[in-house]
Amino acid sequence: MDSASHLPGLRHSYEGEPLLESGMAADPVTQFALWFADAVGAGLPEPNAMVVATSSAGGRPSARTVLLKGFDERGFVFFTNYESRKGRDLGENPRACLLFPWHPIRRQVRVEGSVVRLPREDSSAYFHSRPYGSRIGAWASRQSAVVESREQLDVRFRELAERWPQDPPLPDFWGGFRVVPAEVEFWQGQTDRMHDRLRYRRTGGTWTLERLAP
Structure with missing residues (x-):
């Protein structure tokens, strides 16, 4: 060795x-x-x-x-x-x-x-039962997929938060x-x-x- x-x-x-x-x-x-x-x-x-x-x-x-x-x-x-x-x-x-x-x-x-x-x-x-942000995050992140930038993730998160301001459904x-x-x-x-x-x-x-x- x-x-x-x-x-x-x-x-x-x-x-x-x-x-x-x-x-x-x-x-x-x-x-x-x-x-x-x-x-x-x-x-x-x-x-x-x-x-x-x-x-x-x-x-x-x-x-x-x-x-x-x-x-x-x-x-x-x-x-x-x-x-x-x-x-x-x-x-x-x-x-x-x-x-x-x-x-x-x-x-x-x-x-x-x-x-x-x-x-x-x-x-x-x-x-x-998860916090609201974690539920939006589950929608926003296509886990393990390649993304162009952090900004792209943040934009997607904001778009989904606007779509479901209270109770996002289970993906x-x-x-x-x-x-x-x-x-x-x-x-x-x-x-x-x-x-x-x-x-x-x-x-x-x-x-x-x-x-x-x-």
């Missing part, structure tokens, strides 16, 4: 109680709720920020940060423009991986699973996705790079918990 590629000084030491199978919940959603509450309680900025990784039908990967907007036993929900790159990817290849990078508390969660669109009524309910091209988990891994940093990795894997209608080598 070329010495110029080294990053001297960027070493991290993890210390704390081990993550043991005996202390884990029976299912990953319950365990995620516990860890999410810990992330919120620790004061992490935007603990619901997650990296969403997708792939096109041809196998071209892509990743971006999106905000988690809800979760339950059915899966993990986020909203986006269906015509964006991630929307197109999920239309071609409805699988995704989510990553919650909670570095300050030496934890991360990774979720893999299939992806389904939310019913339109669910997307509408969430859309109309046909915007809505929610749910990631239905097949695997959920909980990672916790430990000393000497002997990190704890516990993975829930769906087997039929039940969850199997197994430890992975760090």
